[in-house]
Amino acid sequence: DLIEPGSVASRDVGSRFQLTIWVDDADAVCAELETRGVALLNGPKNREWGMRTASFTDPGGHIWEIAQDLPRAEGS
Numbered sequence: 001d002l003i004e005p006g007s008v009a010s011r012d013v014g015s016r017f018q019l020t021i022w023v024d025d026a027d028a029v030c031a032e033l034e035t036r037g038v039a040l041l042n043g044p045k046n047r048e049w050g051m052r053t054a055s056f057t058d059p060g061g062h063i064w065e066i067a068q069d070l071p072r073a074e075g076s
Helices: 026-035
Strands: 018-022 040-046 051-057 063-069
Touching: 026 040, 026 051, 026 063, 040 063
Parallel strands: 018 063
Antiparallel strands: 040 051, 051 063
16 A cells, blocks of 8 residues: 555544535625625635636535636737
């Protein structure tokens, strides 16, 4: 064996995946979510890899990411 066998954390610890919704305007979508009582976990903020993102958790505990492609600077 290359590594020792491990165990997965119990179902009630953390999130196992993240769902991403691609949008044209992350700020507008986040503003709409907040008017509906959704608390954002982070963002919206620009990321080094050329996206603007924000995240929230649904009532089932799943993490959703709102993602918007940012325009590339000329020459990049």
